[in-house]
């Protein structure tokens with residue numbers, strides 16, 4: 001009796017997930033493997049991937065276009081939350097996992113599978129995200145992670161695959177581990193494992209080196225509706241197109257790179273290089289529009305929510321009760337985050353150059369230093385007397 005009869009496997013076409021197909025069947029007694037490749041804009045040709053899965057022994061090979069859902073229901077929600085893990089990483093890889101998990105669960109239910117599987121190893125964040133998302137969506141499904149249990153080296157994995165018709169990688173495999181989707185690229189391992197080693201220019205594909213960027217600045221007006229990006233330069237765009245276009249513009253000006261050492265869920269520190277041009281720009285612009293349209297207390301309180309929210313995404317808790325509750329808060333805060341932010345791109349910078357909104361609560365007559373000033377300067381004196389009173393009393397007692 002095997003671990004499961006029918007399994008839906010998350011499939012990328014790489015060696016590891018390909019080897020998972022015969023491994024599940026030969027070693028763990030699985031009768032049928034259905035592969036599922038999610039197209040989230042990773043730029044691979046998915047047709048060949050489909051055939052490859054069948055050649056490796058899958059009974060069925062599904063390819064699902066999830067780009068629209070990914071951008072709309074995952075990335076844009078995250079932008080509303082200004083989600084940056086450890087204040088920097090815009091979660092471009094992390095956000096894809098709960099959606100892939102959802103696709104796996106839906107396929108398992110549709111095809112009557114009793115388990116889902118993924119090719120993650122035991123050291124990363126992605127296993128945590130897959131396993132927890134799957135159990136949150138359907139606690140009755142088993143989760144199988146062969147690569148977490150097999151004790152094969154890279155060479156042994158390839159050799160094992162060859163035995164069962166998995167072709168070995170044609171080109172010499174890159175020393176890097178790269179994850180890519182429409183939101184960005186995550187690059188780690190190989191020479192990057194030394195935190196002092198500067199990445200070489202050729203690892204970047206979405207962003208230009210500053211030396212190659214245009215010598216003229218470019219302005220882009222980003223339109224938001226209730227905290228959701230909807231237009232570029234006044235043209236309403238489909239969410240996927242908006243992200244693709246902004247990736248190109250920002251990348252062309254060398255905007256969107258990140259080099260950081262981060263704290264993984266499993267306790268390991270890892271060094272990762274990111275490219276996430278549009279996502280980083282959108283979060284910055286969105287935050288700016290919030291500063292124009294939200295009261296100070298909402299913005300300040302929301303900052304603390306954003307930190308927790310980013311941790312939830314990073315740590316695999318997208319489908320969790322706390323995340324759901326925070327969503328309700330975030331959506332409420334976005335009711336008037338509608339307007340436009342003008343971003344200036346130039347030589348690796350994307351700076352906000354202006355913003356406006358019909359819901360702006362910026363008051364020029366209060367802010368001005370000119371003659372129109374409506375602010376009651378005398379009131380400041382009484383305010384400071386009371387606001388500073390505890391400190392003054394403390395000083396008198398302590399220093400008196």
Ligand code: ARG
Pocket residue numbers: 091093094125126177178179186187188272
């Ligand atoms: N560190 C990132 C995260 O946990 C990316 C993980 C995948 N990275 C990779 N290079 N394969 O979300």
